[in-house]
Amino acid sequence: MKRKLTIQAAVWVALAAMAMMSLTTPAGAVQGDKKIRMYDDCEPTTFNAVLGEGTCIGNGHTTFQEFIEELEETQDVHKWRNQPSNMQVNVGRPTLIENRGGEAHTFTPVATFGGGFIPDLNALSGNPVPAPECLNVPGLVFIPAGATEQGPTAGSSELPVGTHLFQCCIHPWMRTIIEVHQPGGQASPATGKAHRH
Numbered sequence: 001m002k003r004k005l006t007i008q009a010a011v012w013v014a015l016a017a018m019a020m021m022s023l024t025t026p027a028g029a030v031q032g033d034k035k036i037r038m039y040d041d042c043e044p045t046t047f048n049a050v051l052g053e054g055t056c057i058g059n060g061h062t063t064f065q066e067f068i069e070e071l072e073e074t075q076d077v078h079k080w081r082n083q084p085s086n087m088q089v090n091v092g093r094p095t096l097i098e099n100r101g102g103e104a105h106t107f108t109p110v111a112t113f114g115g116g117f118i119p120d121l122n123a124l125s126g127n128p129v130p131a132p133e134c135l136n137v138p139g140l141v142f143i144p145a146g147a148t149e150q151g152p153t154a155g156s157s158e159l160p161v162g163t164h165l166f167q168c169c170i171h172p173w174m175r176t177i178i179e180v181h182q183p184g185g186q187a188s189p190a191t192g193k194a195h196r197h
């Protein structure tokens with residue numbers, strides 16, 4: 001009974017947190033944002049028993065043991081993924097990163113895909129060498145479960161024309177490649193509207 005109440009409390013906390021998040025998201029979702037969604041399916045009771053209370057919220061169904069077993073078998077856990085894994089975007093378009101899962105994830109730019117900062121998950125997923133960008137843990141941006149963050153705008157200094165790799169520094173198989181294009185192959189971005197004078 002006590003356990004049941006604890007879980008219910010956790011669910012309420014999660015729901016309240018999500019409600020607050022949606023209230024504080026700045027009028028957000030600018031029309032035309034290119035969305036990248038991060039998914040997982042963590043089952044709160046088993047994940048929190050192993051990893052600590054609050055690691056997993058929501059109503060996922062994959063137990064911690066199933067998660068580890070799938071990782072051992074396939075070096076990947078299918079329900080822990082970024083969508084899309086490959087994206088084309090034109091200069092001027094903002095991006096939006098949504099965490100639809102029950103755990104925190106990162107969406108970290110890396111020069112080359114590699115492991116994250118959790119050695120066990122690196123080993124099990126076949127990414128023994130960490131991406132150096134993932135090792136500066138205090139500098140990482142963690143996107144909490146249920147949160148939406150504005151990502152870089154295509155064509156900005158953070159996301160210039162070209163190919164960019166992003167990965168989760170916890171679950172290194174969660175990856176997205178973003179290709180930024182100049183619309184119509186023009187020499188300069190058509191951003192006339194953005195200029196005020």
Ligand SMILES: [Cu+2]
Nearest residue numbers: 105168170171
């Ligand atoms: Cu992750």
